[in-house]
Amino acid sequence: MPELRMTQAIQRALAEALTEDPEVILLGEDIGAAGGPFGATRGLQEKFGPERVRDTPISEAGIVGAAVGAALSGLKPVAEIMFMDFITLAMDALVNQAAKARFMFGGEQGAPLVLRTPHGGGVSAGPQHSQCLEAWLCHVPGLKVVCPATPVDAYGLLKSAIADPDPVVVIENKALYALKGEVGETPEAVPIGHARHVRPGRDATILAYGAAVGWALTAADLLADQGVEAELLDLRSLQPWDEQAVLESLSRTHHLVIAHEAVEAFGVGAEIAARIAEIGFDDLDGPILRVAAPFLPVPFARELEAAYRPDAARIAEAVRRTLA
Amino acid sequence: MADPLALFRVMLTIREAELALARLFAENEVPGFIHLSVGQEGVAAGVCSALGPGDSLVSTHRGHGHAIARGIALEGFFAEVMGRSGGICRGHGGSMHVADLARGMLGANGIVGAGAPIALGAALAHQVRGTKGVTVAFFGDGALAEGALHETLNMAAVWRLPLLLVCENNGWAEFSRSDTQVALKLSAWAAAFGVPHNEVDGIDAAAVADTAAEAVAALRRGEGPYVLEARTHRWRGHFEGDPQRYRDPEETGHMAAHDPLARSRTALLAAGIAEAELEVAERAALTAVAAAITGVRAMPPPDWETAQLGAYAPAKG
Numbered sequence A: 001m002p003e004l005r006m007t008q009a010i011q012r013a014l015a016e017a018l019t020e021d022p023e024v025i026l027l028g029e030d031i032g033a034a035g036g037p038f039g040a041t042r043g044l045q046e047k048f049g050p051e052r053v054r055d056t057p058i059s060e061a062g063i064v065g066a067a068v069g070a071a072l073s074g075l076k077p078v079a080e081i082m083f084m085d086f087i088t089l090a091m092d093a094l095v096n097q098a099a100k101a102r103f104m105f106g107g108e109q110g111a112p113l114v115l116r117t118p119h120g121g122g123v124s125a126g127p128q129h130s131q132c133l134e135a136w137l138c139h140v141p142g143l144k145v146v147c148p149a150t151p152v153d154a155y156g157l158l159k160s161a162i163a164d165p166d167p168v169v170v171i172e173n174k175a176l177y178a179l180k181g182e183v184g185e186t187p188e189a190v191p192i193g194h195a196r197h198v199r200p201g202r203d204a205t206i207l208a209y210g211a212a213v214g215w216a217l218t219a220a221d222l223l224a225d226q227g228v229e230a231e232l233l234d235l236r237s238l239q240p241w242d243e244q245a246v247l248e249s250l251s252r253t254h255h256l257v258i259a260h261e262a263v264e265a266f267g268v269g270a271e272i273a274a275r276i277a278e279i280g281f282d283d284l285d286g287p288i289l290r291v292a293a294p295f296l297p298v299p300f301a302r303e304l305e306a307a308y309r310p311d312a313a314r315i316a317e318a319v320r321r322t323l324a
Numbered sequence B: 001m002a003d004p005l006a007l008f009r010v011m012l013t014i015r016e017a018e019l020a021l022a023r024l025f026a027e028n029e030v031p032g033f034i035h036l037s038v039g040q041e042g043v044a045a046g047v048c049s050a051l052g053p054g055d056s057l058v059s060t061h062r063g064h065g066h067a068i069a070r071g072i073a074l075e076g077f078f079a080e081v082m083g084r085s086g087g088i089c090r091g092h093g094g095s096m097h098v099a100d101l102a103r104g105m106l107g108a109n110g111i112v113g114a115g116a117p118i119a120l121g122a123a124l125a126h127q128v129r130g131t132k133g134v135t136v137a138f139f140g141d142g143a144l145a146e147g148a149l150h151e152t153l154n155m156a157a158v159w160r161l162p163l164l165l166v167c168e169n170n171g172w173a174e175f176s177r178s179d180t181q182v183a184l185k186l187s188a189w190a191a192a193f194g195v196p197h198n199e200v201d202g203i204d205a206a207a208v209a210d211t212a213a214e215a216v217a218a219l220r221r222g223e224g225p226y227v228l229e230a231r232t233h234r235w236r237g238h239f240e241g242d243p244q245r246y247r248d249p250e251e252t253g254h255m256a257a258h259d260p261l262a263r264s265r266t267a268l269l270a271a272g273i274a275e276a277e278l279e280v281a282e283r284a285a286l287t288a289v290a291a292a293i294t295g296v297r298a299m300p301p302p303d304w305e306t307a308q309l310g311a312y313a314p315a316k317g
Helices: A006-020 A044-052 A060-072 A084-104 A134-138 A151-163 A212-225 A243-253 A268-279 A302-308 A312-323 B004-026 B041-049 B064-069 B074-081 B115-129 B141-145 B147-159 B186-192 B205-220 B249-253 B260-270 B275-297
Strands: A024-028 A053-055 A076-080 A114-119 A144-146 A168-173 A196-199 A204-208 A230-234 A237-239 A256-263 A289-293 B056-058 B135-140 B163-169 B197-201 B226-231
Touching (some): A006 A024, A006 A044, A006 A076, A006 A151, A024 A044, A024 A060, A044 A053, A044 B115, A060 A076, A060 A084, A060 B147, A084 A114, A084 A134, A084 B115, A114 A151, A134 A144, A134 A168, A134 A237, A134 A256, A144 A151, A151 A168, A196 A212, A204 A212, A204 A243, A204 A312, A212 A312, A230 A243, A243 A256, A243 A268, A256 A268, A256 A312, A268 A289, A289 A312, B004 B041, B004 B074, B004 B205, B004 B260, B041 B135, B041 B163, B041 B205, B041 B226, B041 B260, B064 B074, B074 B275, B141 B163, B141 B186, B147 B163, B163 B205, B186 B226, B205 B226, B205 B260, B260 B275
Parallel strands (some): A024 A076, A076 A114, A114 A168, A144 A168, A204 A256, A256 A289, B056 B135, B163 B226, B197 B226
Antiparallel strands (some): A144 A237, A196 A230
C-alpha cells in the first residue's frame, strides 16, 4: 500500500463520504473546478458534480451560514474556509448559529456541519494567512474541534466529523498537507475525543497537536540521546480533549510539557495546564510547562518566522526544565 | 387564491397572542425582552399562506407572527417565551429563538440579518435534493445594512436558488428611521442582482398572499430567487418597554389607520361574511390563547440537569 499525502487522505475521506451518503455536499471557494487551493478536493467535482461539490463566491459568512441552513434541513455540508484566518468573517454563523442550534432549539436536532480549514505557519504566509485560532473555537459550547497530525488521522477524524451529529471544525495544518504517511487499505474512522500514543517514555509526558507533534517527536529523540525518555501524546481532538489519556500518562511520568503552534497566552495549553493542575495535582513532580508561540502576530520574513515558531530544541529544553 | 377568512383567523391569533405577551411581560411573567410584530400580521399570514408543508422559513427577532402563521402549537410557543418546561425549545432559547423544525421553521434569530444565509442553505438543500420546495427568509429593512444580506442575495442569484426574500419594511431599524441608515432601495437592490422584485401593501393580507403565491410559483419553476417587499407598520417599540422617545407621537397615534385586521374584517363583511361568524373567530382566538397560557402557568420551570446535557447530541451506546 503506497503512502498518501495528507491532502490525498482528506480527498479519500471526502470521496468516500460523498459515495456513502447522498446527503453529503461540499462547498467552498475554488474547491470544485480548481480542485481546492491545496488540492484536497481534486477530482471530486468531476466525479460527484457541481451540485454536490459546489464552488462558492468569496463569501465566508455566506458559506458557513448556508452550511448551517443546509444542516438544519438535513444535509451534511462539509464547508471549506481557505485559510483559518478567514473564519473571522464567518464567526456569526459558526458561533451564534451552528454552535447554538442544538441547545437553543431544545436539544433534539442541531446543525451537524463540518468546517475544514487550515491553520499554521512555516510558509511565509504572513500575519493574515498563518494564524492558529483554535482556542477561540474550543471556547464555544456546541462546537467540536479536531486537529490531525498525520494522513491517517486526517482521514479518520474527517470521517468521524462527517458522521457526527454536531458541528465539527477540522483544523488541518497547511505545512503538513504534503506530509506522507501510511493510510492502509481499509482505514477506520478515528473517534473524536481520543489522544494517540506516539511514543512511550517513563520520564516526562509531552502533549502536542498539529505541527507540534513532529517537533515533539524530534525533541523526544534528542532527549533520548541524553538518557531522558519522553512519552509523546498527540492530542488530535482539542474539544473534547482526552483527559484520561493525559492523566494516565502523567501517573507514570509525573511531568508534563504542552506544545502547540498557537499563541501561548489563553491557548489550548493554558486550559489543559489549568485542568491538570486541578485534577492531576497529586501526580505532578514538576511545573507544567508550555512551549508555544509568543504573543505576537505571525511574522513574514523567513528568519523572523523561524524565530517565532516553537521547535524541537525548545520542547526538549522545557522537558529538561520541568525535570530539573 | 388564499382563503380570506383563514388569513383573518391567523392574524387574529397572532394579534391576541402578542397582546397577551405584552400583558404577561408587563406582569413579569415573560423574562428577558420581546419584540412584538403588532401591526405587521398581514405579512406573516399572507406569506405563510403561500407555503406548503415541505417548504421552509427563517424568521427574525420580531418573529412570533411567522411561527404562529406557520402553525406552531400555541402552548409550546407560550411555554418557550415564558421560559417553562413545555417550551418548544425547552426554554433554552426564548422569544428570539423560537423554532419549529418539524414545520420547516428554522428559527427566529437574535442577530439582525443572520437568518438570511441560513435560509440560503435551506434553499440550497431544496435544490440539491430536488424537492421543489422553497425557503422564505423574513428580514426587516434595518437588516439591509448587514453584509450577510448581500452575500445571500448574490449567492442565491448565482445558484438560482428557490429563496424568497421577504422584507418587512416598517420604516424602522431598531431605534432609528431606516432611511437614515440604509441608502438602498429594495427594487434597485434586486435589479442589481438580476432578481425580480415586487412590492405589496402589507396591511392587505390578501394582496400579500396573492403576491407571495405568484413569487412561490416562480421559485417552484426554478426561476431563481425573488425579493418581495411588504410595506408595514410597527405599532410598538423596538422591544416591549421601549419608551420610543425617538418616535413622533403623531405617527404612533395613527396606527389604527394601518390595521391589517381591521382591513381584513371590513373586506370580509363587504364580501358577505356574517358579522357573527367573525365574532366567533375572534372569540376562538382569544380562547385558544387563554387556554395555552393557563396550561403554561401550570408547568414547572425547565430542568437544569437536563439542560446541561443539551449542547451536544447524547453519546452513542
